[in-house]
Amino acid sequence: MQDRAETSPSAGSLRRLDPLAELMMLDTRAKFPMGFFIECGCEGELDREKLGAALHKVAYRHPNVMSHVVWKAGRPFWKLAAQPPELLWDPHSAGVDPWRPFDLSRDTGLRLVVLPSTRQSGSPAKWRIVLYGHHAVCDGLAVCELLGEIWTHYANRPLPSLACSEVPAAELSSASQPIISEIDKPIAERLTSVLAEALRFLFFFPAKLQRNSVATQRAAAEAKISANGILPYAESCVSPPYRILSFTEAQMASLRKAVGTRNVTLNTLMMAASMRVLAEWNREVNGSQRGIRITMPVSLRPDSRRQPAENRIGYAFLDRTFSDCLNEETLMQTLSEASAWIKKSGAAGMFITAIGILSKIPGVLWLILRLPLCFSTAVVSNLGDARRCMRTELPDSDRGQIAGNTVITYVVGVPPVRPRTTASLGIVRYGNHLYVACLTDERTLGPAAAERLLARMYAECLHLASKS
Template sequence: MPAQESDEPLFPLPLTPLETFFVLDEKESCPSAMFIELQFSSPLQLPTLQNALDETVKDHPLLACKLVREGERFFWHFDPDLAPQVLTNDDLPLTTGPADNPQTQPFDLFRESGCRFWYVPEETGSRLYVQLHHACGDGVGMRQVLLETLTRYAQATGDPECGKTSRKSSRSAPDPERLRDRNDFSELLSKPPKRSLTTWDRIRNAYYFHFQRPAVLSKPRGFGSASTQQAIESQAISQPLRHILFSKEESASIEKACSNASIRVNDLAIAMLFQTFEQWEQTHGGGKAIRYRVMMPVDLRSRRDLDLPATNRLSFAFLGRRKDQCQDIEALVSSVADEVVAIKETRVHMDFLDGLAAAVQHPRFMRWVIDKSRHMTTSVLTYTGDLSRGMKKFFPESDGQLQIGDAYLRNALGSPPAREGTNIALGICINWGQICISASWNRQAWDAATTDQFLEMYANNWRSWLQQRNEISS
């Protein structure tokens, strides 16, 4: 269905309530900016990559906008001079500060766009980082930006037929006018929920969210000690994300075990996170924590949104457990799987957007609530596999990598931003049969070595669950 044409100029474009929330919720010490990391086993041609990005951003103008405040309202103003450039460390360092706790570059959305690209050459290949402020987009919306950019790069470096036979490429380019509709969920809500929430349900949910504060994960004993710093510096690490990758054999076994247990990998990821919270607090916090909470982004895209320029189409759901509910692993996994189904059936995550829409009408009250509600989530966990989903339709696979013109893509990873009181944020994805876990962390409370410790404990819990399932099945 084509978008209706309008004689009114698209910009200045008012922010949606969710975009406003991301602007107001941000602190400079904890930027509301996610990272996407593309790992290549080959170098890239920078001028060609920049040309491909320039052409792509023309279809995604929100990536070349800055904020303007008028009274209590915020607006996007388009400025072609703000289009993202492919930076190197000589232009702007990817990270600053010590190697054991690299700080990420914050955005000033009133002076610059909320999207940056970095190219980092390596001895065995290269990495392309995308830093994206959550106010102007999300990981799912960036998928089309990456696909278009990489397709143009492939066409310019030896594969002129790339993308010409794919189903997606037959569509017209995203229509910027669709940005007006980015806060319209009428198509999604055209069908009633499978199960309606009662008034009592909503009161109970509000009490749970606002008055039962979750634990903030503790700093490990010896945090910042010389031995910890030496361990991380010995690896020469100064990267914005940390990763744990399961082998393809382990990944296949985990997916099979989840299928046999009638759960999704995402359900397992959330349940194992609760288990790791309790183990972490027993080890580092003395077991004083009472309850934990995970924030799970929910993608609200419909089929029509496939033609929507890069933007936010998310809401959020919150799953909580008391410490005593994190002991019985089988019961924990089952209850999480059931709750995720209930979230989707009741659309409780839409209440979050409804609350933002009401709050944005009273800006001072919204600011007050946000300032008082910074410690509402123990961790964020999202599925970032949409970055690589369907890429095989565009690019040929060779030895577990995707050939993109003269380049070979090994992995596409990402993680949402950590915020104050949320010391770790995780992104789970399955790239070409391999389960990958990426993490960002609150630089004011943790460091890269601490994040590695948490990820190792987390991955070992996955492996323990898999072993238990194998023992049950045998």
């Protein structure tokens, strides 16, 4: 394990990291330190001073956002930092790398990055604003709420009150418990069902995404990716490490019609498309026909009260064989049934329970993250409706929500690439548009891997929509 400087401040100034945050802290890969991104596009005037003031005002409301990590007796603790999160305005002009890994021993785990997109009469007319955070601080839903609070304060509107961060243990545990119809079953039957799923998880060995040959990588890097919906970045900006795919309003309508005809959710269709794309990717690279596992974050928030930013998620694991992925209709139906089971059984909370138990044994989590095993083929996270996730009362327009003289035209979420996993996909709706973002470990998959995966997602989603 890495050597870390220990500190001995008063116990009252320290807060223990929750088990999931501690797990995130142990990921020390050079370019992927459990960082995630929430990006929004903006049009109109943008006031740098007001945006910075809004960031600082919101940060001081959330202890994790205003903290860095200190070590005591071999354990990480949160301690309030002297400085609030950074606002990096046009980092290309400033000569700053906004995507550098976080050093939580010195700095907070959140940055607000402002990228000019296009200019009009010498002044930027469009902007890309990115909240870049370390997953130890909080989850993606919490960052969406942070973004909503920043825009609320920017628009000179009152910030919503926060509930106490100390949620009663009974209430918190109920968030991951089965719903009533499942609780009515005999305990032996429920335990048998959960144990069966746990055994299936342990004995399913998912395929990792395979790397193309050097020649194929070079050709892909030089060729123009054939997906019309991939959003370009201005040449003068410091491009984020992920790429974004946008579906038009008409394409979104086709996708909604497709899921309505099949009586499944949009999330089910997107999960099925992801699995089929990942399976086909591996088959084309080296003929692999091994199974696919998707890690899917699931919210464990106990109620609708707004809480200080922190991690309140669990994970569900969706496993399918290669042959399962070939029949798209059967795949969607089985994924729909699996989603219903996850909701009824509270299975997503089992992961957090297991991490909590393992975290009590020194060194076990550190060792697990370094085992040469593929834990999952990819992470696929669906935030749903971004406007609902942001929980703001900003006025709406045909172009998006309005904050002062600025219009928010889209919002996208990008989950981190987990250890032993080389790709992640983030799915978000904003208004009548659908966005898919992709982050890949290019050291493993090679250059342009994100664009290539998104091009395949684009084609697969439109294929599924055309068959409704």
